Amino acid sequence: MAKDLVCNMEVDEKTAKWKTIYQGKTYYFCAPGCKKEFESNPQEYVDNSANQSGHSCCCGGHHHH
Numbered sequence: 001m002a003k004d005l006v007c008n009m010e011v012d013e014k015t016a017k018w019k020t021i022y023q024g025k026t027y028y029f030c031a032p033g034c035k036k037e038f039e040s041n042p043q044e045y046v047d048n049s050a051n052q053s054g055h056s057c058c059c060g061g062h063h064h065h
Contacts, residue, residue: 006029016029018031020039
């Protein structure tokens with residue numbers, strides 16, 4: 001499983017409809033809004049993936065700690 005860095009949802013790489021490649025790494029998203037948000041500021045999400053950033057999106061921000 002991959003993590004949607006925007007909303008912290010778990011996303012299955014095999015079924016994810018939305019993904020983007022940033023610095024040679026593929027990121028997967030649960031919704032187009034998350035992909036758009038990531039692409040508008042990818043560095044922020046990559047930096048924040050280590051610590052919970054508190055962003056929420058389309059999915060109501062279900063955070064998995």
